[in-house]
Amino acid sequence: MREIVVIGAGFGGINAAKELAKDKELRVKLVDRRNYHLFQPFLYQVATAGLSPADIAVPVRAFFRQDKNVEVILGEVEKIDPGKNDIVLKDNQRIHYDKLVMAAGAKNFIFNKDWEEHVCGLKSVSDALAMRKKILMAFESAELENDSQKKKSLMSFVIIGGGPTGVELAGAIAELARFSLVQDFRNINPSDARVVLIEAGERLLPSFHPSLSQRAKSDLEKLGVSVWLDSKVTKIEKNRVELGEDAINAHSIIWAAGVAAVDLAGQAGESLEVDLQKGDRVQVNEYLRVKGAQDIYALGDMVYFDDHQLPGTASVAIQQGKYLGRALRALKEGKEPAGFRYKDKGQMATIGRSKAVVQIRKLRLSGLLAWCMWVFIHIYFLIGFRNRVSVLLQWMWSYLTYKKGARIIN
Amino acid sequence: MREIVVIGAGFGGINAAKELAKDKELRVKLVDRRNYHLFQPFLYQVATAGLSPADIAVPVRAFFRQDKNVEVILGEVEKIDPGKNDIVLKDNQRIHYDKLVMAAGAKNFIFNKDWEEHVCGLKSVSDALAMRKKILMAFESAELENDSQKKKSLMSFVIIGGGPTGVELAGAIAELARFSLVQDFRNINPSDARVVLIEAGERLLPSFHPSLSQRAKSDLEKLGVSVWLDSKVTKIEKNRVELGEDAINAHSIIWAAGVAAVDLAGQAGESLEVDLQKGDRVQVNEYLRVKGAQDIYALGDMVYFDDHQLPGTASVAIQQGKYLGRALRALKEGKEPAGFRYKDKGQMATIGRSKAVVQIRKLRLSGLLAWCMWVFIHIYFLIGFRNRVSVLLQWMWSYLTYKKGARIIN
Numbered sequence: 001m002r003e004i005v006v007i008g009a010g011f012g013g014i015n016a017a018k019e020l021a022k023d024k025e026l027r028v029k030l031v032d033r034r035n036y037h038l039f040q041p042f043l044y045q046v047a048t049a050g051l052s053p054a055d056i057a058v059p060v061r062a063f064f065r066q067d068k069n070v071e072v073i074l075g076e077v078e079k080i081d082p083g084k085n086d087i088v089l090k091d092n093q094r095i096h097y098d099k100l101v102m103a104a105g106a107k108n109f110i111f112n113k114d115w116e117e118h119v120c121g122l123k124s125v126s127d128a129l130a131m132r133k134k135i136l137m138a139f140e141s142a143e144l145e146n147d148s149q150k151k152k153s154l155m156s157f158v159i160i161g162g163g164p165t166g167v168e169l170a171g172a173i174a175e176l177a178r179f180s181l182v183q184d185f186r187n188i189n190p191s192d193a194r195v196v197l198i199e200a201g202e203r204l205l206p207s208f209h210p211s212l213s214q215r216a217k218s219d220l221e222k223l224g225v226s227v228w229l230d231s232k233v234t235k236i237e238k239n240r241v242e243l244g245e246d247a248i249n250a251h252s253i254i255w256a257a258g259v260a261a262v263d264l265a266g267q268a269g270e271s272l273e274v275d276l277q278k279g280d281r282v283q284v285n286e287y288l289r290v291k292g293a294q295d296i297y298a299l300g301d302m303v304y305f306d307d308h309q310l311p312g313t314a315s316v317a318i319q320q321g322k323y324l325g326r327a328l329r330a331l332k333e334g335k336e337p338a339g340f341r342y343k344d345k346g347q348m349a350t351i352g353r354s355k356a357v358v359q360i361r362k363l364r365l366s367g368l369l370a371w372c373m374w375v376f377i378h379i380y381f382l383i384g385f386r387n388r389v390s391v392l393l394q395w396m397w398s399y400l401t402y403k404k405g406a407r408i409i410n
Numbered sequence: 411m412r413e414i415v416v417i418g419a420g421f422g423g424i425n426a427a428k429e430l431a432k433d434k435e436l437r438v439k440l441v442d443r444r445n446y447h448l449f450q451p452f453l454y455q456v457a458t459a460g461l462s463p464a465d466i467a468v469p470v471r472a473f474f475r476q477d478k479n480v481e482v483i484l485g486e487v488e489k490i491d492p493g494k495n496d497i498v499l500k501d502n503q504r505i506h507y508d509k510l511v512m513a514a515g516a517k518n519f520i521f522n523k524d525w526e527e528h529v530c531g532l533k534s535v536s537d538a539l540a541m542r543k544k545i546l547m548a549f550e551s552a553e554l555e556n557d558s559q560k561k562k563s564l565m566s567f568v569i570i571g572g573g574p575t576g577v578e579l580a581g582a583i584a585e586l587a588r589f590s591l592v593q594d595f596r597n598i599n600p601s602d603a604r605v606v607l608i609e610a611g612e613r614l615l616p617s618f619h620p621s622l623s624q625r626a627k628s629d630l631e632k633l634g635v636s637v638w639l640d641s642k643v644t645k646i647e648k649n650r651v652e653l654g655e656d657a658i659n660a661h662s663i664i665w666a667a668g669v670a671a672v673d674l675a676g677q678a679g680e681s682l683e684v685d686l687q688k689g690d691r692v693q694v695n696e697y698l699r700v701k702g703a704q705d706i707y708a709l710g711d712m713v714y715f716d717d718h719q720l721p722g723t724a725s726v727a728i729q730q731g732k733y734l735g736r737a738l739r740a741l742k743e744g745k746e747p748a749g750f751r752y753k754d755k756g757q758m759a760t761i762g763r764s765k766a767v768v769q770i771r772k773l774r775l776s777g778l779l780a781w782c783m784w785v786f787i788h789i790y791f792l793i794g795f796r797n798r799v800s801v802l803l804q805w806m807w808s809y810l811t812y813k814k815g816a817r818i819i820n
Contacts, residue, residue, distance in 0.1 A: 186481045186482075
């Protein structure tokens with residue numbers, strides 16, 4: 001056991017590779033179709049013109065510069081060949097593994113295929129740039145539009161899904177309209193923008209304590225967001241969302257209502273002849289070994305852990321990545337690793353300027369204090385010195401001036 | 411005379427609009443197909459992964475937030491209708507003018523149409539992002555390439571044109587390879603990259619004093635750049651440049667050998683039935699009024715001034731923009747403005763870390779002192795507080811660590 005291949009340079013993959021790199025006898029190959037590790041929790045900031053992609057992305061190579069036993073490979077995995085212990089890239093290149101770690105994450109999951117072309121998701125840098133363009137162009141087009149119905153539609157933003165991503169996007173779009181853009185137009189008043197957050201369940205942020213769900217709702221409403229609970233989307237067409245009897249015409253329809261494992265999970269399930277779990281996830285045991293496989297492990301958003309599903313957060317992926325790196329090193333030394341145990345480090349969501357909710361076991365915070373904590377923790381985890389300073393500076397600037405720094409359409 | 415339309419939010423257009431805005435009786439419409447003003451002198455930094463687009467772009471609207479008599483219109487001008495004093499946008503919208511200022515700049519000019527598909531130019535943000543992707547992907551592909559000829563081609567960068575843009579790009583690519591990427595690969599040595607700067611004339615930077623041309627050449631050579639003078643490109647094919655008997659196979663071929671006025675100049679010439687000058691430029695008189703027109707003025711890179719061509723620099727456009735704003739205000743007051751006089755404020759080009767050349771009349775500087783001056787002046791002119799601080803910070807960080815901050819491929 002010498003060759004270890006890690007697929008995916010997200011939170012799980014880079015942490016696994018970093019742990020593995022400590023054993024200099026191991027040869028680690030880290031494969032990703034992007035050349036950067038992305039700080040996903042800030043993707044909504046790119047989508048709403050607060051930050052640039054490079055502020056939340058670190059080149060994977062730079063991250064492993066000193067780890068000479070780690071080779072970074074830019075490539076997209078086509079399939080896994082468990083019979084030969086190979087992975088096959090899109091260009092047909094084969095890479096052999098003694099042990100394989102799949103950490104390829106999740107993708108947007110829109111449960112009705114017909115809706116896909118009418119909504120924007122938010123899982124990648126290109127998603128975020130497309131959403132930024134859509135939002136900024138909506139105001140530009142509204143400025144030039146004479147038809148009042150069309151103008152209203154252009155200035156309507158519907159966000160589907162009341163989890164953390166939906167809440168963060170709704171708050172950020174409302175702030176963009178009400179604070180950053182408000183003085184910049186002559187024919188429209190950007191603060192007239194309608195921002196509607198739609199949730200099928202009975203409260204926002206269902207994984208939080210109900211008191212924090214309530215607080216998030218009232219904070220969003222103070223920003224002018226309409227929050228529609230118990231509202232199931234029944235139909236989506238171009239520029240139109242229907243919810244049973246209700247309907248909203250909106251140029252911008254944003255999907256934040258769920259993800260599923262990447263296609264690689266399905267491919268792995270096929271090769272190993274095992275069924276996938278909820279959201280196309282692969283089943284792993286308590287050692288994160290994939291059901292039906294000897295040398296294949298998986299973690300993070302693409303797995304269904306043991307007999308339940310862990311939250312789809314960076315924290316879970318980081319913990320599992322570190323665990324797996326250590327476990328494989330132990331295995332190589334002939335030791336038996338202990339099973340993975342998830343340690344709940346709490347959860348948080350930001351709503352806007354000075355507004356957030358934080359829950360760490362019994363501790364529940366909201367408002368300014370929660371927001372400061374959110375800023376501190378996120379900046380702390382944002383990998384790479386430059387990004388930390390650059391992002392912090394841009395936030396201070398945004399906070400003081402209400403301006404957004406990345407308001408370019410291209 | 412109340413309605414003034416300015417086409418283009420480059421250095422010339424924004425300065426003209428800012429001056430015009432001072433007369434609150436004037437109604438100014440500033441039309442651009444982009445929503446941002448671009449700090450063009452730093453575009454090569456985006457192309458070589460030093461800065462992000464948002465670092466060198468300011469939303470045009472934000473720039474005129476307080477000028478309530480300025481309306482910013484996002485749109486592309488299709489043609490000018492001098493008979494009706496209208497401009498016509500791509501969406502057929504007509505905008506009336508009493509006086510029109512054309513400040514739409516220049517585009518890449520590749521004198522052989524067959525070569526266009528094989529080279530990258532550098533005039534827009536999308537050009538810069540495409541070049542960044544091309545350069546970074548070349549190293550990624552070389553890392554995975556087994557064929558030594560192909561690897562050599564992937565790691566070869568030919569820059570055609572020895573003016574400031576060519577010199578700056580050659581220096582920045584050489585530094586990227588030799589300093590920023592050097593430790594990040596396992597199968598290639600990025601500092602083996604060939605960077606070849608090709609100039610048809612007998613020296614680099616022909617508008618500078620010969621001693622500075624010589625210095626730029628030797629500074630580039632110290633960075634490992636091959637400088638080929640007196641070398642005329644005779645043929646460009648995919649991944650191959652021929653120069654008479656010589657030929658270089660290179661995956662990346664960069665065009666920095668000249669620009670021409672944007673298509674709007676040609677359209678204006680047609681409408682007014684006047685001939686264009688060198689590089690498709692429109693002829694203007696000493697008041698910057700377009701030949702053959704009563705109410706149309708033009709400035710910057712798209713004009714041929716009086717009987718000679720001024721340098722295609724930001725300085726010329728800024729001076730002409732300010733002049734024209736003041737001249738039109740004077741005209742409205744019934745005064746006769748004086749003709750435009752160009753004031754030579756000197757010129758500078760950077761070669762790399764601590765290396766630049768500066769020429770201000772009799773003063774000629776090179777090396778670290780020139781570089782500090784270049785940094786200071788460029789940061790000073792970089793519009794918008796945030797950008798100044800953000801760019802300065804990223805430079806300090808790059809200077810101290812040799813790292814590049816925007817090394818993402820997307």
